[in-house]
Amino acid sequence: MLSTIDDATLMRVAEALGEEEAVKLIEILKNSDEITDDEIANKTGIRLNNVRKILYKLYDHSLVSLRRTRDPKTGWFIFHWKLQPDQLEGFILSQKRRVFEKLNIRLEYEKNHDFYYCYTSGCRRIPFEEAVELVFKCPTCGKPLMHYNNEKIVQILTRKVEQLRKELGE
């Protein structure tokens, strides 16, 4: 099947999944038809347990397929891995849909609540109802809570949600 994903996108997905090691691993998978985890470890210098960890992560998202055979001498299983680039578009779409849902929920929450904040880094913003119960005192540092204008946060979320809505064609 023809893929609508280019190599740069494939690599960016690899980065998001597991940073540098995943990029190296995908580079090897991309250039092989089928390859075992041992061979990948030898070719990349990545520790075998890390190779397997990244491969299982990719497998969870159906980005690689797996074939299992048994070593006739030792009786151990050998895992043969193969990249499935045609699944990438689906993976990106499902990630986008998930992020879209989360950001939408957050946007509604930000729109419908008034926040109070002590303006100390490490402390959280408190919604009005909770701030009343706390007598407008930060539960973490004890400083007084002041009104927090979340207009900018709402703007950023609206922008992101709209962008994703467009990209998802919803």
Added chain:
Amino acid sequence: MPKPNDLEQKALQIIMNSGNEGLLQSELWRKLGASSREGSRIALKLEDKGLIRRERELRNGRWTYRLYPKRLPASIDSIVDCPCMMCPDSQRCSPSGAVTPQNCEKLTEWLFHIAETDFKILGDS
């Protein structure tokens, strides 16, 4: 020698990268290093597969085709920096779950960071 499918894949990438502008069929086969016959065959195949659209265009007194992608390349640019992408708590995260998008601190930090960056950019201009 490249397999026919490789050439199709390459052609599709070139057409998709041309974006909404599209590109002339002649530009495609030149970029592919293929003959005009091969180029038009590939374009027809991609159209049959529903991946591109061909529109007739008069160029230097001759009729040719402009090729447009039906879909633009999927990109993760819009979500790659969002902590919800690949979040390890994703399975537990729901409006009424143990982790919620409403109160997620990672999400708050990310929003604060964008707000700060936006403010700096606006402040500089």
